[in-house]
Amino acid sequence: MPGIPRTGIGWDSHRLVADPLRRLVLGGVDLQHSHGLLGHSDADVLAHAVIDAVLGAAGLDDIGAHFPDTDAAFKDADSMALLREVVARVAAAGLVVANVDTTVIMERPKLAPHRDAIRTALADALGVPPSAVNVKASTGEGLGFVGRGEGVAALAVAVLVAP
Template sequence: MQFRIGHGYDVHQLSAGYELSLGGIKIPHTVGSMGHSDADVLLHAICDAMLGALSLGDIGKHFKNTDPQWKGMDSKHFLARVNEMIGERGYSVGNIDSTLILEEPKIGPYIPEMKRVIAECLGLEPDAVSVKATTSETMGFVGRKEGLQAHAVCILYKKGA
């Protein structure tokens, strides 16, 4: 196939004592994402979209949260490695479309830097990476500020096709 489409989803609990990493950057906030790595919900969703497009499982299959080597790991490492994996199979990322769902902080001012960092990890131009944000209108665990979630979609294309 010349094109493959993947969807990714991730969720993390928010808690005091953790940093908030989103889209490969640290965002100042009173709480952060809990997780084995840096718990970057956006990069994890993008990794899952890319892996899913080639039916390679999910991020947990490749970077187990029980493996001490990934403790505190910067998720940009995961994104770069997943990009290598798809390249080894003859594919490249065409574009990424992603959505963060969280009540706070407002991340609009951080989106250009997130796009730049993600694009750099994937060898893309920033306009091939879309990062959007919304709230859950105060409903559910996101609305209660207990966690955050992200969705991502990507298209991969066969190199040389």
């Protein structure tokens, strides 16, 4: 329906590994850490959650349908480039991103020093001002795979509107 905001939710998680070839990248920003995220692409859990939230709001399936991990073309893919592609596909469907709210769940490193850089990088990829992107952080409080420092998870909500 025209004029009605459309909301989508996205979630992703990736394992942390002690592999010098794997980076810890969140929302397009490299964080210095002893471990990196394991995945077919660059494993940017935050970008992946945002992609799924945007696709969900547009009713365009999910990240795996558009960029399958069985396709060698997406091996080590830049997730921010994938996000830009999703924004273009959503625009072709007659929608634009209004705002995105995210939460990153990890024990270490602390996200606060990187929050503004992540917000700016996501806003650039989404084609919105940084004020339309929120980046929050939480921990696992010692519980589960996040609490044990085995992985990182991210959650995102996106609102799309017809321009």
